[in-house]
Each structure stands twice: as C-alpha cells, then as structure tokens.
Amino acid sequence: MWLLKLLKELYPSPTSSFEVLCDNQSAIQIAKNPVQHDKTKHVEIDRHFIAEKVNNKTATLSYIPSANQLADILTKALPKSIFDGFLSKLGIYKVYSPA
Template sequence: MANCAAEITWLVGLFKELGVSIELPIKMVCDSKAAIQIVANPIFHERTKHIDIDCHFVREKICQGLIKTEFTHTKDQLADLLTKSLGKAQHQLLLSDMGVMNFLNHELEGEC
C-alpha cells in the first residue's frame, strides 16, 4: 500500500505541474481487510511494529485527502490478471473489467 500511495503522490504532483486537474481522493483498492484496518487504526500493536513507517505514510496521505482505501474481493482484483494463473472464465471477466476487447471475435460497427 505504501508503494501505491507513493506512486499516487508522485502522479498527482506531476499532473498538478502539467496543469491537469484530477478528482481527489484517488481510490486505492486492496484485497486485504487487515491491511486496510491497520492503516485506519492509529493504535499499533506488537505485531505491527515492522510496518510502522509505511503505515504512517499511507495514513498521512489518507488524512490529507489524497487517497481513500477501499476493499475489493480477491476474485475482482485486476492485478491478478497479470500476476496469477487464472481459469478461462475469470481471465475473460478481468479482461472485460479492464476494457480489453478481442477484435478477432467481434465485428466492428460503422464505416471506414
């Protein structure tokens, strides 16, 4: 989450310098409820000491209104398309969610 928050921070700064307006907060989806709760909870426990710095960074970006975290089920995680071996149905579902079309199976409409 910290790497994603850092990338979002960099991109928002780049867009601002280029004069491109973007709608804030940026939605950051995660398939781990535990990670979302750790970022949202200001109280740290013994088991979360190793993620202290990353957690503070993400929480700071949330408080600034730059990002908001949202849970997504593992089956709906678009990144799985590029990182995991999926069945045909799940592969097709995630491709369509990304907006990827197979032009070999579809006829194009309209005139040239």
C-alpha cells in the same frame, strides 16, 4: 503519489485525492487504526505513510472483493475462468490466436 503529482503538472485543476482499491480488509483497518500493533512492525514505515495520506484525505481506502480486483491479473496466478474474465474486462480477446 507520483501519478497525482504528474496530473497536477499536466492539468491545472485535477482532483487532489485518489482512491486505493484493496482486497485486504485487514490492511485497510491497520491503515485507519492509529494503534501500533506488534504484528505490523515489519511494515511500520509503509503503514505510517498510508495512514498519513488517509488522515490528510489525500487517499481513501476502499474494499473491493478479490473477484473484482482487476490488478490481480498482473500480480497473481489466477484460475482460468477469472483470468479470462479479467482479459475481457481489459478488452483483450483471443490472446493466443495467430496474428
């Protein structure tokens, strides 16, 4: 939301919505489902915030498999093959070579 507000200030007519790529199908269903579940009470405020943005068409939630979730390189310990694949997608080569 902060980034969307920043883009609106910098550019006169940016898009008014954004897409969130998520590798958790349960989280997508919880955000889209208006029924309160007992198992989600600890994330109630966040769930309501996201559900409001989805209902207002400000945000769209899309599923992306974990193997394609590029943000995982910043948040998870990954197997070397997946880590190296993500590094190449980011354009980072030979991380450990001397300068």
